[in-house]
Amino acid sequence: MTDFEIIFVERQREIQKHLEFIKELQWSVINRSGGKPIDMEHVNILKSAFLVHLYNVIESVMSKTIEEIDGKAKKHPPSEWASEFFQSWLLHRAILVFDNEPSKRIEKIVKVIGEASGRELVSSARVAKRSSGNWSNKEISDLAAKLTCDLRISPDIDRKACIVFLIDNKVPMTYVRHMRNQLAHGNLSFVDAAAHLTVDQLELLCSTVLDYMNEVVSSFVSYIEGKKYLKVTA
Template sequence: MKIILDYLKEREEEFSRHYSIARMLEERVDRATDEGETQVEVRHINTLKSGLLIHLYNIVEAVMTRVLQEVGRNVVNQAPGKWKANVLKEWIRSEIWSGEGNISDRVLTRLTDVGVILVSGESLPEFVVKGEPGSWDDEAIKKVANRLGCGLELPPKIRRAAYERAYRNDTSAFKYLASRRNDIAHGVITFEDGVRDLTLEELHRLSERIFPYLEAVVKCFSSYLHRGDYLSEAEAVDAE
């Protein structure tokens, strides 16, 4: 997971640079310009803020995609007969679910029972754990972690900042981010209007709720793989 943590750090620094440029341009709003120069207006800053918000969401999606790829890459180092039942269920989900619609737990359970019989004990090719339908937010991250049996043991300050319902419509930072990103990306609201209700400083504080949580989640998945929490209890004991 170190590669993913390094990737997250690079994207965080990249976001910070883009934010600094937006702040620099904001200081030029309505400032008198020489003939032929473009005057920076509030609407330009609003457009930049929407770009920053979409950038922030894209980082969330990219990091979580990489985490789930890494989980699938590591899990298959052990024969499927050694996996916990819920991890085998995730492998089956990845094999049969296209990412559209939902699969009932009853169907998954039946397929898992068949899978237990069919597994040969040989290692399987890499697979990518499926995320939840829809956008990545704190609820989706928790659901995927729970499905895999990965406990999200987060520092209280980070957990509180991520889960606090401090945004419009009583939403958390992640839900606000995902909702606004979707509205902008799907044309429900324009780039100019997308984040009009947040100042640049508030947008930066939003990122300060997002980045520490992502880092903590990556570390939780790293511990999950390192401890072999995806293995059955008997296999986990033998590995100690």
């Protein structure tokens, strides 16, 4: 079992626990008789936190996927990598070089040439940065394309997660990212951000995102197990 499969299983269990707690707390608010003062603001804060938590499932899985592919690929010299993987790696390294100060660029270019030619050990086989706050279905598809990973998403799941608007004229995968960023950057308050969402909507959002991510995980597992980052040998 890959590390990102394990992370996905763990994160699914956590997010389901979060959803159960929201349900129980909301029921307590509606049906309470005495006891500690709990009101809908407590529930709404948890709903907003749930959106951040759900996004964390996406980002943690994708970050671990990039890390695991990096670990597998750099055990092999670039001469053994599939052409598309090598080109994506080279482009990513070139972008990183130009992120450096001009005085350091020549040194970095020489290092990349040394690694590409096999004269130096590959320090990183990443083809993308660990992207904080920027994962939606588009970024996942783009990563799969860079790696030539066959992203197998069933039509029904793709339609529900990536095509049909669910909330605020956004598809589920985009909506979760948008809300996470709005909350993380302080543009929305945790009291108000998800106040309009029902528990049923949260459940539907959660199941749709998890169904999509389950197929994403399966696709990248097949990619790694098939060593698709390497050249096809006769």
